[in-house]
Amino acid sequence: MSQISIPGFKSVPRTGVIYVMHKATQQGFSYHDPEWANLGQGSPETGTLPEAPARISEMRINPAHQAYAPVEGQIALRQKVADFYNQMYRQGKSSQYTYENVGISGGGRVALTRLAAALGNINMGHFLPDYTAYEELLSVFKAFIPIPILLDPTTGYRISIEALENEVLGRGLNAILASNPCNPTGQLVEGEELQEWVELARRSQCTFILDEFYSHYIYTGSNERGCKIVSAAAYVEDVNSDPIILVDGLTKNWRYPGWRLSWTVGPKEVIELVASAGSFLDGGANNPFQQEAISLLEMESVLQETKAIQQTFGKKRQYVLERLESMGIQVNSAPDGAFYVWANLSQLPAPLNDCMRFFEAALHEKTIVVPGIFFDVNPGKRRSNARYQSYCRISFGPEMEKLERGLDGIERMIRGR
Ligand SMILES: Cc1ncc(COP(=O)(O)O)c(C=O)c1O
Structure with missing residues (x-):
């Protein structure tokens, strides 16, 4: 060094x-x-x-938004994100996300940093290979112990549900962090397999933090809407008790990396914790851009x-x-x-x-x-x-x-x- x-x-x-x-x-x-x-x-x-919607190239700033934004984000945007998940993945389910299940932050790494700062003294599983920034993220906060789970090229960097359950139980994991689809391999957990992951999280009480930053870049076919988007939100039963935390934002899926806007979706209790972490780590996301982001979450536009x-x-x-x-x-x-x-x-x-x-x-x-x-x-x-x-x-x-x-x-x- x-x-x-x-x-x-x-x-x-x-x-x-x-x-x-x-x-x-x-x-x-x-x-x-x-x-x-x-x-x-x-x-x-x-x-x-x-055939994509026009890019946003101009913005008016509401004078009220010259001030700080609430550290957990503007309520209107939080509710819009919740509505998007409910409409996209949770139609007909009795448990629905509300703005209290959504925290806004300044980009993906900030969302993940807030989460890492809010984790306790636990064993935290992560996959190999995975997103480079996880390395620093998992080392800066000393409370938890990162435990690698090696994925094998001969099995296409995939892990069976039995092997995953062995990792969770055998190593006493209280949380797992994974990008889905995965950066760098592009491997995707979807459909029944993703449902099994969510069930495993619930059954074993191991929190799955799923980084869904690439969840609109899917090449495994198209559904009746003419495109396919994958999120574990579809398999959550109770939005406030299932230990499933999703992170996403405008960086990739909306192709606005410069806007630095992301969201964390999960149980209300966790959203309060990450907001507390945000209050000392970063002070909240950019205020004017939050209002502008609302239109980007209209279902038709997405x-x-x-x-x-x-x-x-x-x-x-x-x-x-x-x-x-x-x-x-x-x-x-x-x-x-x-x-x-x-x-x-x-x-x-x-x-x-x-x-x-x-x-x-x-x-x-x-x-x-x-x-x-x-x-x-x-x-x-x-x-x-x-x-x-x-x-x-x-x-x-x-x-x-x-x-x-x-x-x-x-x-x-x-x-x-
Ligand atoms: C897997 C994954 N998650 C999150 C991010 C977050 O990006 P940002 O902090 O630029 O919003 C990236 C960016 O490369 C990524 O690859």
């Missing part, structure tokens, strides 16, 4: 995507340079998509946006998979959700079969990817071995021309050897 010369500080490592972007910037990357293809950062394209996302991103997914295959890069499990391909480099000639060397060589071709080792979530660096050295994550979040440019760069790099 490097020493910090200013008294009192520890080193805060640049991990994951931050490291990647730092290295790319050192190599000359800038967000506005059209020669670069950023297939590293997990941002969806934010412009117009065919369905139109999701349909457009699934059409455009479905094509980009197919394109990336075909190009990678033609270059000898394997994909053990094609993504069912999200907008990443978890690419297996092991069949490439050395040194490109090593993710760090692949990443560095791709930077010379002005293309950014994320080395696999960053997804080996290792809170507190308690383990010395690093997994996923022969994997990298390639994002199909950017526009098609960027994907073409980036994949051309990767192809030149491989063929040039």
Whole structure:
């Protein structure tokens, strides 16, 4: 660990995507340079998509919203989020979400940080691989002990309900954190399997914190509404006693990462706790944007946006998979959700079969990817071995021309050897 010369500080490592972007910037990357293809950062394209609702480009600020927002969020937006979940997933069920089941915060990581700050002295399960930011998130708060659950590529990074139950009971887990669909593998738990997860949570009294930030990017077919959205909200029986906590927001599913707005949906008691955590951690989300976000949650608008996302991103997914295959890069499990391909480099000639060397060589071709080792979530660096050295994550979040440019760069790099 490097020493910090200013008294009192520890080193805060640049991990994951931050490291990647730092290295790319050192190599000359800038967000506005059209020669670069950023297939590293997990941002969806934010412009117009065919058949999507018009993008919001102007906003009036209500003078009342120059003040702080309530730390748990504006009631009107909280109720709108609750209505959306009830309408989308809970029609006909006696237990319905209300605004008291929803807390608003300033982006996904803030929502997750609030949750982590509110957890007690427990064993907290998390999967490997999973979202890079979980590593720091699970290390900063010392109250709970993070326990990794290793997913196997030979089973397509999936876990059976029996194996999951063994993990919960055998390791005494009081909570599990998981992204669904998963970043980086794109694996998805849906339908009956997701219902079994919710039942397991209820039966074993283990809280499942499900990060549903990519839940509108689903490629496993379409339902009668013309698009498919997956949420564990559909299987919750009692919204105030089932230990299911969902986090989502505008970052990916609405393609407004810059707005920094997210929500946590769960039992009222938990929402009060995360609001208390928010009152010392961050002080509440951006006030003016909360009012604007209400219109984005109109059912018709969500369905139109999701349909457009699934059409455009479905094509980009197919394109990336075909190009990678033609270059000898394997994909053990094609993504069912999200907008990443978890690419297996092991069949490439050395040194490109090593993710760090692949990443560095791709930077010379002005293309950014994320080395696999960053997804080996290792809170507190308690383990010395690093997994996923022969994997990298390639994002199909950017526009098609960027994907073409980036994949051309990767192809030149491989063929040039
Ligand atoms: C799985 C997952 N959850 C949450 C987020 C949250 O994003 P943000 O903090 O940018 O809203 C991301 C972003 O990459 C993600 O990949």
